[in-house]
Amino acid sequence: MYCNKCGSYIPSMRKVCSNCGTPVPDPNAPAPVVEPPPEKRPNGIAVAGLVMGILTVVFCLLPGIPFLTGLLGIIFSIAGIAKKNARSKGAAVAGLLLSIFGSALSVFALFAITIPGITKYLAKAKEAESYVRTMGAVFKTWIR
Numbered sequence: 001m002y003c004n005k006c007g008s009y010i011p012s013m014r015k016v017c018s019n020c021g022t023p024v025p026d027p028n029a030p031a032p033v034v035e036p037p038p039e040k041r042p043n044g045i046a047v048a049g050l051v052m053g054i055l056t057v058v059f060c061l062l063p064g065i066p067f068l069t070g071l072l073g074i075i076f077s078i079a080g081i082a083k084k085n086a087r088s089k090g091a092a093v094a095g096l097l098l099s100i101f102g103s104a105l106s107v108f109a110l111f112a113i114t115i116p117g118i119t120k121y122l123a124k125a126k127e128a129e130s131y132v133r134t135m136g137a138v139f140k141t142w143i144r
């Protein structure tokens with residue numbers, strides 16, 4: 001046979017090329033197993049992260065819910081991104097972005113809608129309280 005590095009003739013009983021020293025492959029050795037790239041694992045948590053991200057954006061105007069879904073979305077998405085050799089990494093990245101975006105929207109909604117509503121409610125309550133006080137004073141003058 002011939003050396004597959006330098007091309008010199010090697011007598012069949014030699015194990016090393018006399019010209020360059022390259023080991024001769026053993027014809028009886030099993031062919032090297034070429035392993036196919038491992039199939040990527042399904043990534044359920046990444047998909048869960050995406051779903052939570054979508055829910056966060058959809059429910060961003062509701063009080064409470066977006067905080068729960070946003071937190072879960074961020075946790076699931078990061079777990080999905082961190083999962084090695086897994087599919088649906090894009091879904092996990094989208095889930096992370098949507099969760100952050102939805103959470104930001106819900107915080108904005110809280111400040112823009114909920115807090116003015118509470119302020120208005122408190123102002124109304126104060127008004128009612130002063131009304132009751134006035135009525136009380138009127139009643140007192142009647143009692144006397």
Ligand SMILES: [Zn+2]
Nearest residue numbers: 003006017020
């Ligand atoms: Zn050789």
